[in-house]
Amino acid sequence: MRKIVLHEKEMPRQWYNLAADLPTPPQPPLTPDGKPITPDMLAPVFPMNLIEQEVSTQRWIDIPEEVIEILSRWRPTPLRRATFLERHLKTPARIYYKDESVSPPGSHKPNTAVAQAWYNKQFGIKRLCTETGAGQWGSALAFACKLLGLECKVFMVRISFDQKPLRKIMMRIWGAECVASPSPETNAGRGILKEMPDTPGSLGIAISEAIEAAVSDRSGKTRYSLGSVLNHVLLHQTIIGLEAKKQLKMAGIKKPDVIIACAGGGSNFAGLSFPFVCDKIHGEDIAIIPVEPSACPTMTRGPFAYDHGDVACMTPLLAMYTLGHRFVPAPIHAGGLRYHGMAPLVSQAIVEGLLEPRSYDQVKCYEAAMLWASTEGPICAPETSHAIACVIDEAVRAREEGKEKVILFNYSGHGLMDLVGYDKFLSGQLTDYSLPEEALQESIAKIQHLPKVKKQKSGKW
Ligand SMILES: *Cc1c(COP(=O)(O)O)cnc(C)c1O
16 A cells, blocks of 8 residues: 555544653753743743643643644645655665645644644634744744634744745735844844844744744733744644554554654654654664754754753753754754754653664755655655655665564655755755864853753663
8 A cells, every 4th residue: 555544533632742651751941040930931922721731741632623623624644655765775664654745834833833823712812923944834833823813923034034935925825924033023133133234043033033022912912832842842743643553553564663753843753753652661662763964963962951942042941952052053954953952852752762863964865855756756845855864774774684674754844845955956066064073062062051951761771
Protein backbone atom coordinates (compact mmCIF):
# COMPACT_ATOMS: atom_id res chain seq x y z
CA MET A 1 0.00 0.00 0.00
CA ARG A 2 1.41 3.39 -1.00
CA LYS A 3 -1.03 5.45 1.04
CA ILE A 4 -2.84 4.48 4.18
CA VAL A 5 -5.88 6.63 4.77
CA LEU A 6 -7.85 6.70 7.99
CA HIS A 7 -11.58 7.28 8.00
CA GLU A 8 -12.58 10.66 9.46
CA LYS A 9 -14.34 8.84 12.28
CA GLU A 10 -11.01 7.30 13.30
CA MET A 11 -9.39 10.65 13.95
CA PRO A 12 -8.00 10.70 17.51
CA ARG A 13 -10.36 12.31 20.06
CA GLN A 14 -7.64 13.08 22.62
CA TRP A 15 -4.14 14.55 22.59
CA TYR A 16 -1.28 12.73 24.31
CA ASN A 17 0.72 14.52 27.03
CA LEU A 18 4.26 13.16 27.46
CA ALA A 19 4.63 15.04 30.76
CA ALA A 20 2.52 12.25 32.31
CA ASP A 21 5.06 9.55 31.40
CA LEU A 22 8.52 11.13 31.48
CA PRO A 23 10.37 9.27 34.27
CA THR A 24 11.89 12.55 35.49
CA PRO A 25 9.66 15.63 35.15
CA PRO A 26 11.03 18.65 33.27
CA GLN A 27 12.42 21.48 35.41
CA PRO A 28 9.80 24.24 35.89
CA PRO A 29 9.98 27.64 34.14
CA LEU A 30 11.53 30.38 36.30
CA THR A 31 11.62 34.15 36.64
CA PRO A 32 15.08 35.71 35.99
CA ASP A 33 15.75 35.75 39.75
CA GLY A 34 15.09 32.04 39.99
CA LYS A 35 11.51 31.85 41.35
CA PRO A 36 9.01 29.41 39.82
CA ILE A 37 6.57 30.97 37.35
CA THR A 38 2.97 30.80 38.55
CA PRO A 39 -0.01 30.56 36.16
CA ASP A 40 -1.26 34.07 37.08
CA MET A 41 2.05 35.56 35.87
CA LEU A 42 1.29 34.21 32.39
CA ALA A 43 -2.33 35.41 32.38
CA PRO A 44 -1.73 38.72 30.51
CA VAL A 45 0.01 36.77 27.72
CA PHE A 46 -2.03 33.55 27.31
CA PRO A 47 -5.66 32.62 28.08
CA MET A 48 -6.07 30.59 31.30
CA ASN A 49 -7.40 27.48 29.52
CA LEU A 50 -4.13 27.19 27.54
CA ILE A 51 -2.05 27.96 30.67
CA GLU A 52 -3.83 24.99 32.32
CA GLN A 53 -2.76 22.79 29.41
CA GLU A 54 0.77 24.18 29.63
CA VAL A 55 1.17 22.94 33.22
CA SER A 56 -1.00 19.82 32.94
CA THR A 57 0.41 16.38 33.74
CA GLN A 58 -2.78 14.57 32.70
CA ARG A 59 -1.94 11.86 30.13
CA TRP A 60 -4.90 12.33 27.79
CA ILE A 61 -6.60 15.64 27.03
CA ASP A 62 -9.89 15.77 25.08
CA ILE A 63 -9.86 17.54 21.73
CA PRO A 64 -12.88 19.88 21.59
CA GLU A 65 -15.52 18.80 19.05
CA GLU A 66 -15.32 22.06 17.10
CA VAL A 67 -11.53 21.72 16.78
CA ILE A 68 -12.00 18.19 15.43
CA GLU A 69 -14.49 19.55 12.93
CA ILE A 70 -12.04 22.16 11.63
CA LEU A 71 -9.09 19.75 11.57
CA SER A 72 -11.21 17.28 9.58
CA ARG A 73 -10.99 19.65 6.59
CA TRP A 74 -7.59 18.04 5.92
CA ARG A 75 -7.14 15.41 8.68
CA PRO A 76 -6.55 12.56 9.11
CA THR A 77 -3.50 13.14 6.92
CA PRO A 78 -2.29 10.25 4.76
CA LEU A 79 0.52 7.94 5.82
CA ARG A 80 2.44 7.34 2.63
CA ARG A 81 5.11 4.84 1.72
CA ALA A 82 8.13 6.14 -0.21
CA THR A 83 8.52 3.04 -2.42
CA PHE A 84 10.24 4.93 -5.24
CA LEU A 85 12.93 6.28 -2.92
CA GLU A 86 13.28 2.78 -1.41
CA ARG A 87 13.83 1.31 -4.88
CA HIS A 88 16.32 3.98 -5.83
CA LEU A 89 18.31 3.32 -2.66
CA LYS A 90 17.96 -0.48 -3.07
CA THR A 91 17.17 -0.64 0.61
CA PRO A 92 15.33 -3.44 2.40
CA ALA A 93 13.94 -0.76 4.73
CA ARG A 94 10.33 0.32 4.42
CA ILE A 95 10.01 4.12 4.54
CA TYR A 96 6.71 5.62 5.70
CA TYR A 97 5.90 9.30 6.15
CA LYS A 98 3.10 11.35 7.61
CA ASP A 99 2.12 13.92 5.00
CA GLU A 100 1.47 17.13 6.94
CA SER A 101 1.90 19.21 3.76
CA VAL A 102 -1.77 18.67 2.85
CA SER A 103 -3.12 21.33 5.25
CA PRO A 104 -4.28 24.56 3.57
CA PRO A 105 -1.22 26.58 4.75
CA GLY A 106 1.00 23.62 3.77
CA SER A 107 2.55 22.41 7.04
CA HIS A 108 1.82 20.85 10.44
CA LYS A 109 1.50 24.30 12.05
CA PRO A 110 -2.30 24.71 11.71
CA ASN A 111 -2.77 21.69 14.05
CA THR A 112 -1.93 23.96 16.96
CA ALA A 113 -3.00 27.26 15.34
CA VAL A 114 -6.61 26.01 15.14
CA ALA A 115 -6.56 24.70 18.72
CA GLN A 116 -5.00 27.89 20.11
CA ALA A 117 -7.45 30.14 18.26
CA TRP A 118 -10.34 28.02 19.56
CA TYR A 119 -9.24 28.15 23.23
CA ASN A 120 -8.64 31.91 22.98
CA LYS A 121 -12.09 32.44 21.49
CA GLN A 122 -13.61 30.28 24.22
CA PHE A 123 -11.94 32.53 26.79
CA GLY A 124 -13.51 35.64 25.21
CA ILE A 125 -10.40 36.84 23.34
CA LYS A 126 -11.01 38.81 20.12
CA ARG A 127 -7.52 39.25 18.72
CA LEU A 128 -4.22 37.33 18.58
CA CYS A 129 -0.73 38.75 18.09
CA THR A 130 2.23 36.72 16.99
CA GLU A 131 5.58 36.88 15.24
CA THR A 132 6.78 35.04 12.19
CA GLY A 133 10.13 34.52 10.51
CA ALA A 134 9.72 33.20 7.00
CA GLY A 135 5.93 33.33 7.39
CA GLN A 136 4.90 29.70 7.94
CA TRP A 137 3.57 30.27 11.44
CA GLY A 138 2.03 33.64 10.56
CA SER A 139 0.11 32.11 7.67
CA ALA A 140 -1.06 29.17 9.81
CA LEU A 141 -2.38 31.44 12.56
CA ALA A 142 -3.99 33.81 10.03
CA PHE A 143 -5.80 30.80 8.54
CA ALA A 144 -7.00 29.58 11.95
CA CYS A 145 -8.15 33.04 13.07
CA LYS A 146 -10.10 33.51 9.84
CA LEU A 147 -11.98 30.22 10.35
CA LEU A 148 -12.78 31.07 13.98
CA GLY A 149 -13.59 34.76 13.48
CA LEU A 150 -10.68 36.27 15.45
CA GLU A 151 -8.52 39.20 14.40
CA CYS A 152 -4.88 38.39 13.81
CA LYS A 153 -1.81 40.60 13.83
CA VAL A 154 1.57 39.29 12.70
CA PHE A 155 4.96 40.92 13.25
CA MET A 156 7.11 39.60 10.41
CA VAL A 157 10.90 39.83 10.54
CA ARG A 158 11.83 42.74 8.24
CA ILE A 159 14.19 40.85 5.93
CA SER A 160 11.57 38.15 5.21
CA PHE A 161 8.86 40.78 4.87
CA ASP A 162 10.91 42.34 2.04
CA GLN A 163 12.37 39.19 0.48
CA LYS A 164 9.58 36.62 0.89
CA PRO A 165 6.34 38.31 -0.14
CA LEU A 166 4.37 35.14 -0.88
CA ARG A 167 3.45 34.12 2.67
CA LYS A 168 2.69 37.74 3.50
CA ILE A 169 0.11 37.61 0.70
CA MET A 170 -1.32 34.38 2.16
CA MET A 171 -1.72 36.11 5.53
CA ARG A 172 -3.58 38.98 3.86
CA ILE A 173 -5.83 36.58 1.96
CA TRP A 174 -6.79 35.10 5.34
CA GLY A 175 -7.45 38.56 6.71
CA ALA A 176 -4.47 39.05 9.02
CA GLU A 177 -2.64 42.33 9.41
CA CYS A 178 1.05 41.79 8.73
CA VAL A 179 3.65 44.45 9.58
CA ALA A 180 7.42 44.45 9.23
CA SER A 181 9.34 44.12 12.50
CA PRO A 182 10.85 46.22 14.00
CA SER A 183 7.79 48.42 13.58
CA PRO A 184 6.99 51.95 14.83
CA GLU A 185 3.94 50.48 16.62
CA THR A 186 5.60 49.25 19.84
CA ASN A 187 8.12 50.62 22.33
CA ALA A 188 10.42 47.69 21.58
CA GLY A 189 10.20 48.35 17.84
CA ARG A 190 10.61 52.13 18.11
CA GLY A 191 13.66 51.73 20.37
CA ILE A 192 15.41 49.45 17.92
CA LEU A 193 14.48 51.56 14.88
CA LYS A 194 16.01 54.60 16.58
CA GLU A 195 19.26 52.74 17.27
CA MET A 196 19.43 50.82 13.99
CA PRO A 197 17.07 52.22 11.33
CA ASP A 198 18.31 49.74 8.70
CA THR A 199 18.19 46.53 10.80
CA PRO A 200 16.95 43.38 9.01
CA GLY A 201 15.09 42.48 12.23
CA SER A 202 15.14 39.14 14.05
CA LEU A 203 12.73 36.61 15.49
CA GLY A 204 13.68 37.78 18.99
CA ILE A 205 12.72 41.39 18.22
CA ALA A 206 9.46 40.26 16.59
CA ILE A 207 8.54 38.14 19.65
CA SER A 208 9.13 41.14 21.91
CA GLU A 209 6.88 43.29 19.71
CA ALA A 210 4.09 40.70 19.55
CA ILE A 211 4.07 40.18 23.34
CA GLU A 212 4.07 43.93 23.93
CA ALA A 213 1.21 44.44 21.47
CA ALA A 214 -0.79 41.72 23.24
CA VAL A 215 -0.28 42.81 26.85
CA SER A 216 -0.67 46.54 26.16
CA ASP A 217 -4.20 46.26 24.75
CA ARG A 218 -6.25 47.94 27.49
CA SER A 219 -9.46 46.14 26.51
CA GLY A 220 -7.91 42.88 27.77
CA LYS A 221 -9.22 41.08 24.68
CA THR A 222 -5.85 40.46 23.02
CA ARG A 223 -3.44 37.61 23.70
CA TYR A 224 -0.16 36.32 22.30
CA SER A 225 0.29 33.03 20.46
CA LEU A 226 3.45 30.96 19.95
CA GLY A 227 3.86 28.35 17.20
CA SER A 228 6.31 25.91 18.82
CA VAL A 229 8.44 25.16 21.94
CA LEU A 230 5.74 25.33 24.65
CA ASN A 231 4.11 22.22 26.16
CA HIS A 232 0.59 22.99 24.92
CA VAL A 233 1.85 23.49 21.35
CA LEU A 234 3.60 20.10 21.37
CA LEU A 235 0.45 18.56 22.87
CA HIS A 236 -1.71 19.77 19.97
CA GLN A 237 0.72 18.25 17.47
CA THR A 238 0.52 14.73 18.96
CA ILE A 239 -2.49 14.03 16.75
CA ILE A 240 0.13 13.35 14.04
CA GLY A 241 1.77 10.46 15.91
CA LEU A 242 -1.53 9.10 17.21
CA GLU A 243 -2.88 8.86 13.66
CA ALA A 244 0.41 7.34 12.46
CA LYS A 245 0.12 4.59 15.08
CA LYS A 246 -3.31 3.55 13.79
CA GLN A 247 -2.10 3.71 10.20
CA LEU A 248 1.00 1.58 10.83
CA LYS A 249 -1.26 -0.98 12.44
CA MET A 250 -3.45 -0.97 9.30
CA ALA A 251 -0.27 -1.67 7.28
CA GLY A 252 0.40 -4.66 9.54
CA ILE A 253 3.36 -3.07 11.31
CA LYS A 254 3.73 -3.67 15.02
CA LYS A 255 6.18 -0.86 15.64
CA PRO A 256 8.57 1.36 13.68
CA ASP A 257 12.30 0.80 14.24
CA VAL A 258 13.40 4.36 13.49
CA ILE A 259 11.48 7.64 13.83
CA ILE A 260 12.84 10.84 12.28
CA ALA A 261 11.69 14.47 12.12
CA CYS A 262 13.37 17.85 11.76
CA ALA A 263 13.38 20.07 14.84
CA GLY A 264 13.33 23.87 15.02
CA GLY A 265 11.44 24.54 18.24
CA GLY A 266 10.52 20.84 18.38
CA SER A 267 6.79 20.78 17.63
CA ASN A 268 6.52 18.62 14.49
CA PHE A 269 9.15 16.26 15.92
CA ALA A 270 7.24 15.96 19.20
CA GLY A 271 3.94 15.63 17.37
CA LEU A 272 5.04 12.55 15.47
CA SER A 273 7.32 10.99 18.07
CA PHE A 274 5.85 11.52 21.55
CA PRO A 275 3.23 8.74 21.34
CA PHE A 276 6.13 6.42 20.40
CA VAL A 277 8.43 7.88 23.09
CA CYS A 278 5.72 6.63 25.46
CA ASP A 279 6.14 3.11 24.00
CA LYS A 280 9.91 3.40 24.36
CA ILE A 281 9.54 4.41 28.01
CA HIS A 282 7.48 1.24 28.44
CA GLY A 283 10.11 -1.02 26.92
CA GLU A 284 9.90 -0.84 23.09
CA ASP A 285 13.15 -0.66 21.15
CA ILE A 286 12.84 2.38 18.84
CA ALA A 287 15.54 4.80 17.67
CA ILE A 288 14.04 8.30 17.78
CA ILE A 289 16.01 11.00 15.95
CA PRO A 290 15.37 14.78 15.91
CA VAL A 291 17.39 16.48 13.15
CA GLU A 292 18.73 20.04 13.20
CA PRO A 293 20.96 22.15 10.90
CA SER A 294 24.69 22.23 11.70
CA ALA A 295 24.42 26.03 11.43
CA CYS A 296 22.07 26.06 14.44
CA PRO A 297 23.15 22.98 16.46
CA THR A 298 21.05 23.44 19.59
CA MET A 299 20.66 19.79 20.63
CA THR A 300 23.98 18.43 19.38
CA ARG A 301 26.30 21.19 20.66
CA GLY A 302 24.39 23.51 22.99
CA PRO A 303 24.33 23.07 26.79
CA PHE A 304 21.18 22.12 28.72
CA ALA A 305 20.55 25.32 30.67
CA TYR A 306 17.97 27.83 31.84
CA ASP A 307 17.53 30.47 29.13
CA HIS A 308 15.04 32.97 27.78
CA GLY A 309 13.00 32.16 24.70
CA ASP A 310 13.62 35.60 23.14
CA VAL A 311 16.34 38.25 22.75
CA ALA A 312 14.50 40.87 24.80
CA CYS A 313 14.17 38.44 27.75
CA MET A 314 10.38 38.87 27.93
CA THR A 315 9.70 35.14 28.24
CA PRO A 316 10.30 33.12 31.42
CA LEU A 317 13.49 31.06 31.75
CA LEU A 318 12.98 27.62 30.23
CA ALA A 319 15.10 24.54 31.02
CA MET A 320 16.26 23.52 27.57
CA TYR A 321 19.09 22.85 25.18
CA THR A 322 20.08 26.31 23.95
CA LEU A 323 22.68 28.26 22.00
CA GLY A 324 21.93 31.34 24.11
CA HIS A 325 19.10 33.82 23.55
CA ARG A 326 21.49 36.32 21.92
CA PHE A 327 22.51 33.76 19.29
CA VAL A 328 21.98 34.88 15.69
CA PRO A 329 22.08 31.89 13.34
CA ALA A 330 23.54 32.12 9.85
CA PRO A 331 20.94 32.93 7.16
CA ILE A 332 20.41 29.32 6.04
CA HIS A 333 17.30 28.61 4.02
CA ALA A 334 15.50 26.41 6.54
CA GLY A 335 14.08 29.48 8.30
CA GLY A 336 11.92 27.36 10.63
CA LEU A 337 15.01 25.67 12.07
CA ARG A 338 16.83 28.89 13.00
CA TYR A 339 15.76 29.02 16.65
CA HIS A 340 18.27 29.17 19.51
CA GLY A 341 16.37 26.89 21.92
CA MET A 342 14.57 23.54 21.98
CA ALA A 343 11.22 22.66 23.57
CA PRO A 344 11.64 21.80 27.28
CA LEU A 345 9.80 18.46 26.87
CA VAL A 346 12.04 17.44 23.95
CA SER A 347 15.08 18.66 25.91
CA GLN A 348 14.18 16.58 28.97
CA ALA A 349 13.67 13.50 26.77
CA ILE A 350 17.19 14.09 25.40
CA VAL A 351 18.57 14.40 28.94
CA GLU A 352 16.90 11.05 29.72
CA GLY A 353 18.70 9.46 26.75
CA LEU A 354 15.42 8.63 24.96
CA LEU A 355 16.37 10.57 21.79
CA GLU A 356 19.40 10.59 19.50
CA PRO A 357 19.73 14.11 18.01
CA ARG A 358 21.72 14.63 14.81
CA SER A 359 22.77 17.62 12.70
CA TYR A 360 23.14 18.00 8.92
CA ASP A 361 24.69 20.62 6.61
CA GLN A 362 22.36 22.43 4.26
CA VAL A 363 24.00 21.31 0.98
CA LYS A 364 23.48 17.65 1.95
CA CYS A 365 19.87 18.51 2.84
CA TYR A 366 19.19 20.11 -0.55
CA GLU A 367 20.77 17.08 -2.25
CA ALA A 368 18.33 14.92 -0.28
CA ALA A 369 15.44 17.22 -1.26
CA MET A 370 16.43 16.93 -4.93
CA LEU A 371 16.56 13.12 -4.72
CA TRP A 372 13.16 13.19 -3.04
CA ALA A 373 11.68 15.38 -5.80
CA SER A 374 13.13 13.16 -8.52
CA THR A 375 12.00 9.85 -6.99
CA GLU A 376 8.83 10.52 -4.98
CA GLY A 377 7.86 13.76 -6.78
CA PRO A 378 6.94 16.41 -4.18
CA ILE A 379 9.10 19.48 -3.48
CA CYS A 380 9.69 19.49 0.27
CA ALA A 381 10.15 22.45 2.62
CA PRO A 382 13.81 23.29 3.35
CA GLU A 383 13.14 22.29 6.98
CA THR A 384 11.73 18.90 5.96
CA SER A 385 14.83 18.19 3.84
CA HIS A 386 16.77 17.71 7.09
CA ALA A 387 14.54 14.79 8.02
CA ILE A 388 14.85 13.34 4.51
CA ALA A 389 18.68 13.54 4.58
CA CYS A 390 18.62 11.48 7.77
CA VAL A 391 16.05 9.02 6.37
CA ILE A 392 18.33 8.39 3.38
CA ASP A 393 21.31 7.71 5.68
CA GLU A 394 19.26 5.30 7.79
CA ALA A 395 17.88 3.50 4.71
CA VAL A 396 21.40 3.08 3.32
CA ARG A 397 22.57 1.77 6.68
CA ALA A 398 19.73 -0.75 6.71
CA ARG A 399 20.93 -1.94 3.28
CA GLU A 400 24.52 -2.27 4.49
CA GLU A 401 23.38 -4.17 7.58
CA GLY A 402 20.87 -6.20 5.57
CA LYS A 403 18.05 -5.28 7.97
CA GLU A 404 14.38 -4.89 7.03
CA LYS A 405 13.76 -1.87 9.20
CA VAL A 406 10.63 0.25 9.28
CA ILE A 407 11.49 3.96 9.11
CA LEU A 408 8.80 6.52 9.91
CA PHE A 409 9.30 10.23 9.34
CA ASN A 410 7.36 13.47 9.41
CA TYR A 411 6.88 15.26 6.11
CA SER A 412 6.35 18.56 7.92
CA GLY A 413 5.56 20.72 4.89
CA HIS A 414 5.91 21.48 1.18
CA GLY A 415 8.46 23.92 -0.21
CA LEU A 416 6.37 25.69 -2.83
CA MET A 417 6.66 29.06 -1.09
CA ASP A 418 10.39 28.59 -0.49
CA LEU A 419 11.85 28.00 -3.92
CA VAL A 420 14.62 30.62 -3.58
CA GLY A 421 16.79 28.17 -1.61
CA TYR A 422 16.39 25.59 -4.38
CA ASP A 423 17.31 28.27 -6.92
CA LYS A 424 20.52 29.02 -5.02
CA PHE A 425 21.30 25.31 -4.76
CA LEU A 426 20.71 24.74 -8.49
CA SER A 427 22.97 27.64 -9.42
CA GLY A 428 25.74 26.41 -7.10
CA GLN A 429 25.54 29.38 -4.74
CA LEU A 430 24.75 27.42 -1.61
CA THR A 431 27.56 26.64 0.82
CA ASP A 432 27.77 24.65 4.02
CA TYR A 433 28.05 26.52 7.24
CA SER A 434 28.90 24.84 10.49
CA LEU A 435 28.82 27.00 13.61
CA PRO A 436 32.40 27.92 14.68
CA GLU A 437 33.23 26.84 18.25
CA GLU A 438 34.30 30.39 19.26
CA ALA A 439 30.93 31.83 18.18
CA LEU A 440 29.17 29.13 20.21
CA GLN A 441 31.26 29.79 23.34
CA GLU A 442 30.79 33.55 22.99
CA SER A 443 27.01 33.16 22.83
CA ILE A 444 26.83 30.71 25.73
CA ALA A 445 28.99 33.01 27.90
CA LYS A 446 26.11 35.49 27.78
CA ILE A 447 23.77 33.17 29.70
CA GLN A 448 26.26 32.18 32.43
CA HIS A 449 24.68 34.59 34.93
CA LEU A 450 21.25 32.90 34.75
CA PRO A 451 20.07 30.39 37.39
CA LYS A 452 21.65 26.94 36.97
CA VAL A 453 19.51 23.97 35.93
CA LYS A 454 19.45 20.56 37.59
CA LYS A 455 20.15 17.87 35.00
CA GLN A 456 18.11 14.99 36.38
CA LYS A 457 17.54 11.61 34.78
CA SER A 458 16.43 8.13 35.73
CA GLY A 459 19.50 6.45 34.21
CA LYS A 460 17.39 3.81 32.40
CA TRP A 461 18.48 4.78 28.87
C1 LIG B 1 8.04 25.69 11.28
C2 LIG B 1 8.42 24.48 10.55
C3 LIG B 1 9.32 23.53 11.08
C4 LIG B 1 10.04 23.71 12.39
O1 LIG B 1 9.26 23.94 13.51
P1 LIG B 1 9.01 22.84 14.65
O2 LIG B 1 8.27 23.56 15.71
O3 LIG B 1 10.36 22.35 15.09
O4 LIG B 1 8.22 21.76 14.03
C5 LIG B 1 9.57 22.38 10.35
N1 LIG B 1 9.01 22.17 9.15
C6 LIG B 1 8.15 23.06 8.60
C7 LIG B 1 7.57 22.76 7.26
C8 LIG B 1 7.82 24.23 9.28
O5 LIG B 1 6.96 25.10 8.74
